[in-house]
Amino acid sequence: MVLSETIHHKFLKLLLLILCLIPWSLSAASFRFIRANRLESFSNSSVVSIYQDGLGAIWLNSTYGLYRYNGTSLDFLQKPMPKRPLCGNGSELVYICSYDAILCYDIRTNRPQRLCSPEINYSSCALYAEKEQLWVGSGNHIYKRSGDSLRMCYELPIPHTSITALCRSQTGTLLAATSEGGLYEIDGNCEIHSRITIAGNICTLYPDSRGDLWIGTMDRGCWRLGSDYTVAGHYHREASGSMRLKNNLVRTFCEDHKGNLWIGTMSGVDRLGTDRLCRTDELGALGESSVWSLRADNQGGIWVGTFYDGIYYCNSDNYPFNPILLPAERKVKLINAMVEDKRGDLWILTDKFGMFRQSAHDGQIRYIAGSDSHKFKSAWYDVDEDAIWAGSYMGTLRKYDIAAQNWSDYTFRSEDGTNGPETVNDIKYHDGKLYLGTTHGVLVFDKRSAQVVRSPIEGYNGIVFSLAFDALDRLWIGGIGVRILDLKSGRMTRYVGLDNNDLNFIKLFCDHDGCMWGASLGQGFIRLDMQQGVRYTQENIGLADNFSSFIGEVDPDVLLVGTNSGLSLFNTQTNRCYNYNHNNGLSISSARSGCILKRANGDIVIGGIDGIETLTPSQVEFSDDSIDIAFDRLIVNNRRIYPGAPGDKRPILQQELPFTQKLVLQHRQRNLSVELASFDFEKVYPIFYEYMLEGYDNEWTLFSPEHPIVYMNLTPGDYRLCVRATHTKFDNGYTQITLPIEVRAVWYATLLARLLYYIAALTLLGWLLYTVYSRMLLAERLKQKETENLERMRFFINISHELRTPLTLIIGQLELFFRNHGNSASGIENIENTYRNAQSMQQIVSDLLDFEKQNQGYTNIAVSETDLGAFIADIRDSFAQYANYRNIRLKLHLPAETVTASIDKKQMQRVFSNLLINAFKYTPDGGRIDISIRIRHRRREDNTVTIAFADTGCGISEKALPHIFDPFYQDVSNSSHDRHNHGTGIGLALSRGIVELHHGTLTAQNNRNGGALFTITLPLGKKWYANDDKVTSAEQTQPEYTPVLLSRRASDTLPSTDSAPGKGYKMLIVEDDAELRALLHSIFKHGYKISEASDGAEGYSMAKKLQPDIIISDVVMPVMDGLSLCGKLRQDLETCHIPIILLTAQPSTDHNLESINRGADDYISKPFNISQLEARCRNLLENRQRLRRKYSSSIVGPDAVTTNDKDANFLAAATDAIERNLYKENISVQMLCRELNVSKTILTQKIKGITGYSPGEFIEMIRFKKAAMLLCDRGRLISEVSYELGFSSPKYFTIRFKKQFGQTPTQFQAEHAMTKQSK
DSSP states (O other), X not given: OHHHHHHHHHHHHHHHHHHHHSOOOOOSOBOOOXXXXXXXXXXXXXXXXXXXXXXXXXXXXXXXXXXXXXXSXXXXXXXXXXXXXXXXXSSSEEEEEOSSSEEEEETTTTEEEEEBOTTOOTTSOEEEEETXXXXXXXXXXXXXXXXXXXXXXXXXXXXXXXXXXXXXXXXXXXXXXXXXXXXXXXXTTSOEEEEEEOSSOEEEXXXXXTSOEEEEESSSOEEEEOTTSOEEXXXXXTOOGGGBOSOSOEEEEEEOTTSOEEEEETTEEEEEOSSOEEEOOXXXXXXXXXXXXXXXXXXXXEEEEESSSOEEEEESSOBOEEEEOOOGGGOOOBEEEEEEOTTOOEEEEEBSSOEEEEOTTTOOEEEETTOTTSBEEEEEEETTTTEEEEEETTBOEEEEXXXXXXXXXXXXXXXXXXXXXXXXXXXXXXXXXXXXXXXXXXXXXXTTOSSEEOOOOTTOOSOEEEEEEOTTSEEEEEEBEEEEEETTTOOEEEOOOSSOTTOBEEEEEEOTTSOEEEEEBSSOEEEOOSSOOEEEOHHHHOOSOSBEEEEEEEETTEEEEEETTEEEEEEXXXXXXXXXXXXXXXXXXXXXXXXXXXXXXXXXXXXXXXXXXXXXXXXXXXXXXXXXEEEEEEEETTEEOOTTOTTOSSOSOSSOGGGXXXXXEOTXXXXXXXXXXXXXXXXXXXXXXXXXXXTTBSSOEEEOTTSOEEEOSOOSEEEEEEEEEESOTTSOOOEEEEEEEEEOOOGGGSHHHHHHHHHHHHHHHHHHHHHHHHHHHHHHHHHHHHHHHHHHHHHHHHHHHHHHHHXXXXXXXXXXXHHHHTTOSTTHHHHHHHHHHHHHHHHHHHHHHHHHHHHHTOOOEEEEEEEHHHHHHHHHHHTHHHHHHTTOEEEEEOOSSOOEEEEOHHHHHHHHHHHHHHHHHHSOTTOEEEEEEEXXXXXXXXXXXXXXXXXXXXXXXXXXXXGTTSTTOOOTTSOOSOTTOOOOSOHHHHHHHHHHHTTOEEEEEEOTTSSEEEEEEEEOSSGGGTTOTTEEEOOOOOOOOOOOOOSSOGGGGOOOOOOOXXXXXXXXXXXXXXXXXXXXXXXXXXXXXXXXXXXXXXXXXXXXHHOOSEEEEESSOXXXXXXXXXXXXXXXXXXXXXXXXXEESOOOHHHHHHHHHTTOXXXXXXXXXXXXXXXXXXXXXXXXXXXXXXXXXXXXXXGGTOSSHHHHHHHHHHHHHHHHTTTSTTOOHHHHHHHHTOOHHHHHHHHHHHHSSOHHXXXXXXXXXXXXXXXXXXXXXXXXXXXHTTOSOHHHHHHHHHHHXXXXXXXXXXXXXXHHHHO
8 A cells, every 4th residue: 555655656746747847838826835934944844733823923833842923033932842732712822732731821921821630641632722711632531721720521432532633613512523533522511422433533623614614534535524514525635526635644724715725735735615626836835745734824824834844835815927937958048028929829039048939729839940149139020921020139130930930131221331230129010110129219110121221210319228109109219218209290209207317218118098107227117197207116115126127017907017026016006016026936036128928818928037927817816905013022221021020020011012001111221122023924015114203203214024123222201102014105004003102210300309309490590590690780880890990090091191291291391491591591490390390290190090000900010030239229320319419328238149030120110219209208318218138048939039128217107107008198297308209199009019010018117226117028030920910021121211300400300402303304293282283393393394284184194195204193183093093104005114103191011012013113102301202203214314325335125124014015026127127228217107006106205215216216226236236146247247237338337336335346346255255
């Protein structure tokens, strides 16, 4: 028996091999079994049981163990339990037999519960589950679950039998099958009835939806019983017709959603339809694998578990494609074109593999001799001539006469008469002509011609991939973009319905409604509506690939699209796409450069890489599948979370994630990862998945369920994780699931804590507001005080200016009087007293202003290293005459070493002078004043110097001593011995402030022997001023001493006056005070030509007009002040050379520095000394004259005579212009004006103002400077230089040269040579 079965199996395999060699086109409906995707690890495993739980997950019991598969990932649950049954109640409970118990899994927790009974043989028991109940058959007993144990309920009447299967009948009774072939029924009264006994060992029972009971046996096939348990059919291997099975060992049954019954046998799967049995796995990978288990899932798929061949999957929908097998010996790889002739024969044209013909009569495929030399690209069947026209790559247009079985070649002739190859990508016939799509446009060919003229249709001569005619008699041309040719008018237009018209359109197709479709290279396929094209791509419908190659029509609502990754069926009504490729059973690996043909019988033939497929439109069916998704795995902080995990005081999950209503996370659990389960197993339609975390994300994110949804560092709050899925992006038919998530805050961020923080924050805010308000009030008061101080300071400055101007007039008039009358005038004593009192008043005004500045904090000092001994000696000498006059001994006691300190000389001179004046005031005639300097040595960096002023006067009263440095305080108890110098009470206060700015001290006390002692202590070194912003460094220059007028006669101190400069200098006086302007006029009228202006604007206008030699201007004036006038004059090319002296009533260093920066040449403080003013004007003009003489008598450059950049640049430009034109005969003043782009007047004023020469004289001077430079150059001859520069003779040149430089050319050369040698 075994031998006969083996021979029979070998015969069947041989017969199958022979049938495979015959290329049949299978048009019947087929089912293709494929290996389940993502379950390749089971390829060598035995899968003995398959179950789908209520959630949709697939449970697999295999030799590798118990696994749960959710469509995206695989979970290992238990170690291997081979040949153990697996079942469930269709909802949350799953049961499996282990070695010593039955394990019950609740899918809400996925934790097993052990159900035990010592009487059960777990290795050979039968299981059946329903709702909350479990039935177990072991031996001849039936057990029922009772809590955590199993209790025996029934015992079959036959003692030595074994229950192999349990199920529930259509009437609700419990059925039990035994190994001896018995079938028993237990009714509602718990009575056991024997219903039937069959020949064979029963291994499975299965009630179908029609009410029939199916019984599978180990060696006798299967039986179908009616509702009355009568035999309705016996199916086995030896039966004939529709009752025949592949094998008699039937282990399992399942029924799909269409009512088909699938039978798993030892030799594969059989499918029982409504009227017959048929083989269903001929085209799949299942073959004759021994089937152990079958399961129909909720989506209509069939799962097949095999013996050591893994697990397979089949979509129970009809598989619409059937392959056409080409001769294997030809190794055909690529099919580019197909046509059908009038006999129904199929002609197949390949890429250099030849042309083939499949006979409609016997289905045989035969090779056409002589066809393998061309790479065919296109074809068209000529029904009138019964011939095939074929285009190829870089070849000829070929015609194959079917009846004569010969080829005719048509060459391509260019316009120049030469013949050459051409690529014909498409051929279309219309109105007696062939339209050829080539690489050089569309060619029209008359079949009666012997050659194809390469003359493309006007309007487009680029590459053409495809041609198509529409119902309006228009030719659509697909190439780089799409063109439309109206055959009636001959007008060609470009299709403009796309945002990108540079797409490569590989194929065009016109459907039954006249709508044109285009397959593009990289952009999917496109519906070419005239108004706006619509694209269908991977991104919006899930097309298999965006590289599409052809389009065909299956029925009015379905298109077939060839892509680089297989074939796609597109439903135009629902915008859904169904993809077929190698993974789900398609023989074509790619349809790129493929072709499509609709045959006369309605079947569609598709050619591509590695094969040909046939599609029967009637077999195409699309089930309305729903999308089934659920949240599955949860990972928090990189740790997989299980429900109620041991050791978790606060478990995150009480149930698995799909059953969790809300996910609550603690404050440290902020890193979240959620995995999705998708129970759409191996479907051909794509699904788009998107997620969004409400409260965190603002838009949906596209993702794949194979990858988890990850969020990191979630802040405390409430969120909602939403996942939605759809088949197409063209509608809103989403399936959506949500998961509320709460991330709790740490205790100090809870609501109660926030309330406390809120109260504390309000309290703090109130305190801050109070503080800010208080500070604002303080700042306002300080600002008000600062404003008052500024106003007070401005008042003092204005008063100072107003007082200094009349003082200037008084002192100036008195000095003029002394100059004109000397000491011979009558009443000279009264005039001298007036002069002295005016100067005292001037000193008081300066002290008041300086004291106010110091009081407001505006006083700064500029320190430099100074020899204190020499400095104080100079001050002492200025008081020596007055000391002799009063017979007071003034002594200075210096240490042996030189004392150097960093001081502001000008300020400290006032301090020392004030202390001496104060000593002279209270020292009687014949008294003594001692000045002593002493160094106190401590550490080197902390040495100090002490300067003491001691007198023999009346001293300081005890009442006045604490107030001696108070402003405006005077000791009325002591009278002054100097009637000419009365105090104001601010000298000592001002002195103390200056000393403190030097980080020193000034103290006062009485001597033991009478008199007062004032002591100044100063630090040595500059480190004391390092971080003091009121202290800057200054160069070591001699201070500008303020005259100390203590002499008895004012005339003794007046300086002598030098003679005024020669008449002829022009002076402009700019002063708004008429009396002061008159005084200045009287001072300078004998030596200058005077012009006057009353404000800065008038002064600027007069300066441009008169071009004075010098300008004296006040600073404070209406309309335009002196600083602005100075800046404007320096910016103007016409006036920037004029020297300017500013008169200022503000003697501060900062103000004087600003004057210099604005371009003033000098400044003098009011009230000024007349002689000093005259001397500064004279010196300024004489310095300019000396610069001019140096410039004219030497070969120095323009920088020697100019004082600013504008003058230097102008003079350099003038010199350069003259030197460039020096050798031209027409050099003149007019030429120089053109070169410098200035008028003759401005040129004359500038040249004269800077150099003192007229323009003509300046040109001559430059000529001689050039001559001097040439003479210095390598000892050139005098005659050579004279002639080169245009002089008539060397003698004349020598005379003029000596006049210019004071030397003859020979002397000049000799002096230059000696100077050069000495260097």
